Amino acid sequence: MPKITYCQAISEATVQCMAADPDIILAGQGVDDHKGIYGTTTDAFQKFGPSRVMDIPNGENAFAGIAVGAASMGIRPIVVHTRDDFMFLAMDAIFNLAAKWRYMYGNQGSAPIVMRGLVGRGWGQGATHSQSLQSLFGHFPGLYVATPASPADAKGLLVSALQAETPVVLLENRGLYGIEGEVPEQPVAVPFGAGRIARTGGDITVVAASLMVHEAERAADALREQDIGVEVIDVRSIRPLDDALICTSVAKTGRLVVADTSWARYGLAAEVAAVVAENVYDSLRAPVRRVTPPDCPAPVSWPLEEAFNPNAEAVAHACLETLHSGQRSVPRMRNVMSGFTGPY
Template identity: 50%
Template sequence: MDAPRELSYAEAIAEATDQAMQLDRSVIVIGQGTRDRGHIFGTVAGLFEKYGPERIIEMPLSEAAVAGVAIGAALDGLRPVLILQRTDFVFLIMDQLINQAAKWRFTFGGRGRVPLTLRLITGKGWGQGPQHSQSLHATFGHFPGLRVAMPTEPDDAKGLLLNAIFSDDPTVILETRPLFARRGEVPEAPYTRPFGRARILRPGSDVTVVATAYLLPEALAAAASLAAEGISAEVIDPVSVSPLDQAAIIASVSRTRRLVVADASWAPFGFASELAAIVGEKLFGVLSAPVRRVTLPFTPAPTARALEQAYYPNAATVAAAVKSVLSPPV
């Protein structure tokens, strides 16, 4: 791979899409706003001008119809990337996604393939309110047949998207709007990143913090502030939800004996709860404190800015959770 240079998360997605379309003419993009000046938050910038309307397809306001077209195109040999500007719109396509695309390989004894990539954007903040702010990674992770990722770093955003596009299985990639401006080193040449491999972004010895989506930068900020107080927090980005790198998380918690899960969704039946159950089952008797979950309040997201600020956990919330598992020890 070439020497890395710095890109934003959105730029990394745009580059991955461009490279995939250069490498394979069967790759097409379907979405709303592909020709608008915002270019879906910059993630498809320049692509319509380069590839034209036959491969950059502006979709109508009918998610269910377009999902049927995308799945049909995948079954017919194309590699569609379907973009929904809000994760919440996916409810309109769930039957086709879950009962058809996710089950196709199993239904036909491994002979069928649905190389569909579904990009979903969670609109946290910005006054998005209850119907444009939901992160549904736990929902998708519940169903066999779907690969589910939540990249947080720009290099993962590029590598996982290229992996998804050239996979023969349906893949859901969840992106959080505030992360589009996040910058990091990204190699220029095309490359893929594996699903099911977590990343330790900050090593530590006192407690393990596993964080998703926008809470990953918040967890890193919390770890930095805790270090000034003599607390060493290991921060892990799970990267993908399904498959989940259980081994890396278990190895970390085996050393630190404490776990905080900071998840950008609700606690009941969610990712944080599942991870707490996995660690509880595998490390019963090893933990020095109960697993602590940092999640959204169990209510729909508000729209008013002042309420949003109170609603979403932040670095201070994560730091408080870490301190709660360190004192008193069990």
């Protein structure tokens, strides 16, 4: 399989799916710009033009309603939000219309809208532009929510979303756009609710999402030097969540660390801990640890934001503490986002 970047994988999935299904349209602020949302919409605009790839004004609430209405009539809109924080303005249409449509109308019809939201962490953008909202969207039945961590999943989950009858929220961390990986040339769907084992190990399980999958893998590599086997689970999708994969791994290792880009309370980390406690509590040989940002809004400073967001070192320390091996040292490891700059 060829190696391409995360953003190229999104672009490839978009073009292939739009070519196969004339009902798919793409809309968002700047999708027709020369930057093309980090290049994820450039090829689609060049191939399909303004009739199917449409720039929209700053009116997230209004356009979300338009997109849901279009989806209910057979159109398949992909709506791109250059920061997922902007999706707060679209939540009425997402939660009260799209997510509930099939339930309110007796499974007669659906509103299969796809919303891409970009997480803005990276260069000190502050509290209103740096949030990861996966737990918020994941709380509502009737939605699929995913946080692809690899180029293959960025493509495969988008393909799956454009084939589903369920409204989908895909959250992408800008720190992943430049990473490369093997991606099938064909539009191969990755199913929602199926996580993957990113690293195998027998001593401790780390369940992670989005950017934290890579931080967890780097922590696992560092701890391997101390003969500690870390099993890293990439959840892929937040809703549905692959409970079985998580519980099977924890039943094997007996220990669990959960790493997420959003806060601990009422979030993905809390949900994973609850799933394990409800299903394989007897397997736990130590308390569950959560590695998340501090319980406060993000600061407006690159150095402070670096300190605010957890990294591989934090994951490694949590693993050592869970293993009662806190006396062992962990080498300092740079964050995946260190040195990242972007045009938005």
